[in-house]
Amino acid sequence: MRTTTNSEITKGIVLKTMPYKENDQLVTLYTYEFGKLTIRARGSRKLTSKNAPALMSITEGEYEIALKSGLSNLIRATAIQYYQNIKKTIEAEIVADYLLEYFYRYESENSPSLEHYQFLEGILEALEIGYDYRIIYAYINCFIMKENGVELMTDGCVVCGNHHVDGFSIENGGFVCHEHYHLHDLRLPKDQLQAIRYLYKCPISRLHELHLEDIKPIQKIFEYYVDEFCGVNLRSRKFVKSIL
Incomplete structure (x- = not known):
């Protein structure tokens, strides 16, 4: 200063x-x-x-x-x-507005955080240089989840720890293996399971390494936790929905 x-x-x-x-x-x-x-x-x-x-x-x-x-x-x-470049691209601008609204409505006044500043700056820079806005949106929701105490188990099966996983359990908050997979769990392809872990674990500087054609199942998982466990309700969500 x-x-x-x-x-x-x-x-x-x-x-x-x-x-x-x-x-x-x-x-x-x-x-x-x-x-x-x-x-x-x-x-x-x-x-x-x-x-x-x-x-x-x-x-x-x-x-x-x-x-x-x-x-x-x-x-x-x-x-x-x-x-x-964000302001020239409607999808990037909508996703940027989603994050700005979260900071505006849910960050405390006069409580500085270098980590939060760098996250906000990093997301805007990623959108500016053309990162996939769908992946950025999912990454923002990961941030919101973690800020509100939602911790997912993405290192192995949430029940037994087995690293060979076949699906995701919404109820248990993490991956499940073949033995502990139930009919109400989500069976996801390997690339989407890997993407969930990547989004939840990776620093923003490596976000460009993730490329995924179908990210909608992941978005729905993260949106569920934001809606049900974070107490976060953003007006800009309806605009995000219109572009996904």
Whole structure:
């Protein structure tokens, strides 16, 4: 963090903007140093505003902020990354909005996390360079599950630990082998079982290694856990559904 007189300078990603009074905006950022933070951007709705370009949704920038109790004020904003390719591709933009909404609605104020910032930044970069948006969506749901305490057993059979698995048990939360497979479990091909483990385990830097034609069964599994066990309800989900 760099300090100037009466202000702080931080890197951040715009999560949401809302009109405020005649020419101002309320801008919610996820910042590197302060976590989620809502600030007032005076005059940023004017056509002559120099700060306006760095306050658009799906934008990373450097923000100088006059921090105070209550609503802090923006002093200066400079864009670092506009993510133009995301904004040119409707599917990528919808998936990006899904993640931004999660951070906006479910991240705590003023609780910085370097891991969370890097995840948000990494997902946007992956979408920007053209990673499969369907895989990114599944990966985001893995993140939401883990953040809300949903741990899947993907190292072997959830019952006996056998590494030779044939399906996935929704009820038991993990892989099952032939011996412990039941009719209500999901029998999945080997590539989809491997993909579930990969999505749940791999760092974002290796996400480009996963290529899968039919990811819908995996998406449905992750969506089930997000809906039933995470208490997360995102309005943008209906837009994601329209592109899958």
